Amino acid sequence: MTKMRTMLAMSIVLNVFLIGALGGGAAWLNYGSRMIAAGSLRVAGSELPDDQARAFRKFLRQARAGASEHVEQSRRARAMAAELLKAPDVDQSTLETTLEKGREADFLVRAAVEDAAVQFASTLPLELRTQLAEAIAERNRLRGRRNR
Numbered sequence: 001m002t003k004m005r006t007m008l009a010m011s012i013v014l015n016v017f018l019i020g021a022l023g024g025g026a027a028w029l030n031y032g033s034r035m036i037a038a039g040s041l042r043v044a045g046s047e048l049p050d051d052q053a054r055a056f057r058k059f060l061r062q063a064r065a066g067a068s069e070h071v072e073q074s075r076r077a078r079a080m081a082a083e084l085l086k087a088p089d090v091d092q093s094t095l096e097t098t099l100e101k102g103r104e105a106d107f108l109v110r111a112a113v114e115d116a117a118v119q120f121a122s123t124l125p126l127e128l129r130t131q132l133a134e135a136i137a138e139r140n141r142l143r144g145r146r147n148r
Helices: 002-031 040-045 050-066 068-086 092-121 126-146
Strands: none
Touching: 040 050, 040 126, 050 068, 050 092, 068 092
């Protein structure tokens, strides 16, 4: 009887796992998969012709690399915030100040990348700029639907 119960328990666990996998797969198909750590501009740039899309991604990578000090500042601020949260008594003021520094650094990185995108886009012909603008607008519409 014990062997039968073990087999039944294993069967239930396997079925729950399979149902979860099917549900997750259905959700992934339904809502699409987002690129990890890919901003809207980079994803929108993938709508450009291949040679232009490669050049656009390269331009954005260079801009981000140029802002590497800000990226590092943001990482340090998050690491410091994590350490502050581990303290027996949380110093809320210091934590908020640290997080604000991280947000400021994030904003500077974003500004550098967006400025580079504008610089690159201004070199494109009107047809490709329109295509890029439509892709950005579509990403915003999709993001708006996901956040509801």
